[in-house]
Amino acid sequence: MPKSDLKTPTDLSSNAASNVATALNGLLADYYVLYLKTKNFHWHVSGPHFRDYHLLFDEQAAEILATTDLVAERVRKTGNTTLRSIGDIARHQSLTDNDTDFVSPKDMLVELREDNLRLIEALRAAKAVAGEAGDNATDGIIDDWTDQAEQRAWFLFEAARGI
Template sequence: MAKKPKAALATPTDLQSNSALTVADALNAILADSFALYLKTKNFHWHVSGPHFRDYHLMLDEQATQILGTTDAIAERVRKTGNTTLRSIGDIARRQSIRDNDSEYVSAADMLAELREDNLALVARLREAKDIVDAAKDNATSGILDDWTDLAEERAWFLFEASRGA
């Protein structure tokens, strides 16, 4: 017996289909980078060592929690625009621009510097997305992007300040 084809996801949106797709592409790229940054932050949280271990360990855990906390909202914005979002680790890998770090050992100073740069790269991607969503007249996404940008800038600032004594 042949299976009945499943109905396509049909979320109503007032965005033009091309604009909605462009917004979804930008958000899915941000989502992929958010997952990559989350996992790298947890990796460094698990493997940090040295005289400032406790401070760095706790800060990285807080930052990872904050990053993970944005992922659901990003994915739901994609769905609200009538599109689909990431489905797998492979999908993340194909879209992420933040590079993984699989090194056996990374010094605490290098961890903080790398994460600072990654958060600043995410800020740049968020700003690019802001231009895209503003052109699409997607006010809701535009406002949320401001919040996510502020969070990423704050993480970069904390990483910078913490690394000054590293």
């Protein structure tokens, strides 16, 4: 099957749709990086607030993972293709991995908060690209994703206070 068979019809110009897809694929890569880092911290958190942080990280990871499908489907709806592999994610990610053997709970909270704040910046940039392209659907749904990331950053900030 030729690649053109995957081209979903859209009223967006091919250049505009390509710009939106590029921005969304960057977001998608960062969502996967943030998901895996959040699960890593969920699996490896320790200390007196173990239960609270373990549950917080799991809840946030589930929300992040649920968003990945929505982002990928927006890419397809614009007539483009999305990420296909871990290698593809690595080529598009802007957030960094954390392979450290031990991370303190406070450092976990701070790092995840900072990653969510960087994701918010990328979401705002993608929203601008969608607006320029006249892609109202992507422009609108990014507001929900931004609100979710802001809430995650807020919870992580508050959980890290005083520890």
